[in-house]
Amino acid sequence: MSQPLHLPISKTAAQIAPFRVMKILGQAKALETQGRDIIHMEIGEPDFASLPCVHQAAMQAAEKGITHYTPTLGLPALREKLSEFYQNFYNAKIPAGRVVITPGSSSALQLVLTAILNPNDTVLMPDPTYPCNRQFVELLQANVESIPVDVTTNYQLTTQLLEKHWQPHIKAVMVASPANPTGTLIEQEELLKMANFLAEKNCYFIVDEIYQGLVYDRPAESILGHEKTPENIIVINSFSKFFGMTGWRLGWTIAPAHLIDILDRLGQNLYLSAPTPSQYGALAVLEPEALSELETRRQTFQHRRDRLISAMQNAGFKLKTLPAGAFYIYWDVSAFTDDSEQFCAELLEQTGVAITPGTDFGKSGGKTHVRLAYTNNRIEEAVERIAQFTKQLS
Ligand SMILES: Cc1ncc(COP(=O)(O)O)c(C=O)c1O
Numbered sequence: 038m039s040q041p042l043h044l045p046i047s048k049t050a051a052q053i054a055p056f057r058v059m060k061i062l063g064q065a066k067a068l069e070t071q072g073r074d075i076i077h078m079e080i081g082e083p084d085f086a087s088l089p090c091v092h093q094a095a096m097q098a099a100e101k102g103i104t105h106y107t108p109t110l111g112l113p114a115l116r117e118k119l120s121e122f123y124q125n126f127y128n129a130k131i132p133a134g135r136v137v138i139t140p141g142s143s144s145a146l147q148l149v150l151t152a153i154l155n156p157n158d159t160v161l162m163p164d165p166t167y168p169c170n171r172q173f174v175e176l177l178q179a180n181v182e183s184i185p186v187d188v189t190t191n192y193q194l195t196t197q198l199l200e201k202h203w204q205p206h207i208k209a210v211m212v213a214s215p216a217n218p219t220g221t222l223i224e225q226e227e228l229l230k231m232a233n234f235l236a237e238k239n240c241y242f243i244v245d246e247i248y249q250g251l252v253y254d255r256p257a258e259s260i261l262g263h264e265k266t267p268e269n270i271i272v273i274n275s276f277s278k279f280f281g282m283t284g285w286r287l288g289w290t291i292a293p294a295h296l297i298d299i300l301d302r303l304g305q306n307l308y309l310s311a312p313t314p315s316q317y318g319a320l321a322v323l324e325p326e327a328l329s330e331l332e333t334r335r336q337t338f339q340h341r342r343d344r345l346i347s348a349m350q351n352a353g354f355k356l357k358t359l360p361a362g363a364f365y366i367y368w369d370v371s372a373f374t375d376d377s378e379q380f381c382a383e384l385l386e387q388t389g390v391a392i393t394p395g396t397d398f399g400k401s402g403g404k405t406h407v408r409l410a411y412t413n414n415r416i417e418e419a420v421e422r423i424a425q426f427t428k429q430l431s
Contacts, residue, residue, distance in 0.1 A: 054168070054172065057378070058079050061392075061393060061394075062391070064382070064391075065079065065385060068386075073389050074389050075385075075390075075391055076390045076391065076413055076422070077391050077412070077413050078390060078391060078409045078413055078419055079391040079392055079410060080410060081364070082278075082412060083283070083334070083338075083364070084412050084413055085281050085334055087284070087285065088281065088321075088327050088330055088331070090322065090324070090326070090327050091285070091318035091322050092318070094317045095315065095318040097317070099314055103317065104313060104314070105313065106309050106313065109301050109305045110137050110304065111136065111139075111289070111310075112138065112317075113133070115319055115320055116137075117133045118323050119323070120136055123262075127257075127259040127261060128262055129261040131291055134294070134297060135292060135297060137289060137291075137297065137301075138287065138311045138316060139288050139290060139311055140287065140288070140311045140312060141275060141277065141288045142247050142273050142274060142289070142290075143169065144307070144308060144311075145275075146169070146170065146273055147307075148304060149243065149290055149292060149300070150209075151177060152292075152300055153208060153241055156177070156178035156179060157179065158208040159181075159206050159207045160182070160207070160208060160210070161184060161194075161202060161209070161211070162182075162183055162184070162194075162212070163184055163212065163399075164183035164400060164401045165218055165399040165401070166183070166398060167216075167217045167218075168399075170211050182202065182204075183399060183401070184202055191221040191222070191358060192216065192219040192221050192358060192367065194210070194212055194223075196231050199231055199234055199235065200234065207240055208240065209243055210235055211243045212244055212245065214244065214246065214248075214362075215248040215249075215251065215252060215360070215363040216363065217365060218365050218393070218395070218398045220248075220342075220358075220361065220362055220364070220366065220367070221362075225260065225263070228244065229263050232244075232260065241270075242269050242270050243271045243273060244272050245274075246259055246272055247273060247274055248278050248279070248363040248364075250335060251278060251362050253362065254361060260272065268295075271290060271293065272292075273289075274288060275289070276315070276319050276322065279331060279335070280319070280322050281331065281334065282322065285314075285315035285318055286312055287311055287315040338364050342360060342411055344416045345416050348417050348421075349368070351420075354420075355369070357369055365409065365410050366409045366411070367395070367406055367408055368408070368409060369402070369405060370405060370406065371405035371406075372431060373430040373431060374404075374430065376404055377394035377395045377396055377405060377406060378394040378404075380394070381393065381394045383426070387426055388422035388423065388426050390426075392408065393410070394407055395408065
């Protein structure tokens with residue numbers, strides 16, 4: 038018998054941290070197969086299926102034989118439709134030529150970071166943040182500088198924090214509004230101030246608006262809706278969350294004009310084009326009737342958020358911040374644990390409630406925070422189970 042080979046893997050890839058929520062999801066599914074009743078509040082995707090009009094449009098395209106690649110930058114009709122969407126809803130004049138369709142916003146993030154970063158450049162982001170952003174930057178051999186944020190700034194970066202942490206080697210700043218895992222927003226005036234501060238420094242500002250339509254108590258907004266915006270802004274968005282199309286893998290970026298050609302060339306090499314049936318589905322989901330159904334779903338999420346907040350408050354749990362968007366609550370569990378991973382594992386094992394440890398999202402408060410996603414309707418029952426569990430800890 039020959040000796041097993043020791044075939045190497047890339048050092049950069051080997052350092053990639055796992056997405057812990059997937060581990061929790063795996064454990065929860067395993068318990069489910071054993072017959073346990075699990076309440077899923079770990080995964081960040083709507084529990085609703087995509088709308089029937091999406092299925093019909095995709096099927097119709099496929100039946101007509103439209104199953105080939107689209108241009109790399111996206112189906113021209115979809116780029117046009119998104120340009121109209123920005124005009125109609127955000128009063129933003131975005132030429133279709135600046136809209137780039139991608140396979141999920143995950144690809145949009147990778148594409149723009151690949152387009153702008155050199156090895157050893159630095160990207161600034163808040164801690165906690167969407168975890169994949171750190172990995173995308175590190176895969177490009179650039180450095181992440183995480184700024185711990187807390188309740189005093191609504192868990193978001195501010196112009197003041199940018200001024201304080203400014204270093205000349207910073208190439209880009211990444212924020213999300215509403216954010217994952219906190220559901221908090223950055224006020225539009227503040228976003229614009231940050232963009233202008235960074236423009237003066239010749240630095241890109243990547244604004245992830247993927248939870249844009251999922252805001253409560255106020256209308257949805259875009260940084261591009263301001264009358265005058267500097268050229269350093271790169272907006273990221275997706276059909277996954279508000280549009281309920283996670284599995285269709287479709288997102289987009291609105292990039293400055295000078296980046297479009299390089300994004301095109303990168304896309305041509307990295308994935309050729311976004312899925313064609315999905316792009317036809319997306320054309321249908323941007324029609325007024327579909328948008329009004331999505332509005333009803335948004336109201337359902339709002340109602341769930343309100344129920345979750347009151348159930349938690351009634352159980353005596355303190356919430357430091359009330360989420361204004363997305364479908365998450367970021368909860369400080371330091372009264373019960375300093376090991377959020379163990380907390381989540383035991384909660385799942387003992388009560389069947391699956392939630393995500395804060396360590397997925399950052400180092401600063403990760404061990405003492407957890408994320409609850411209200412993508413499940415069994416809200417009061419989940420909180421009751423959590424309350425039973427924490428009683429034995431305090
Ligand atoms: C803030 C944020 N950005 C980007 C993504 C990527 O989503 P998708 O690739 O499905 O568009 C997610 C997914 O949860 C997210 O929370």
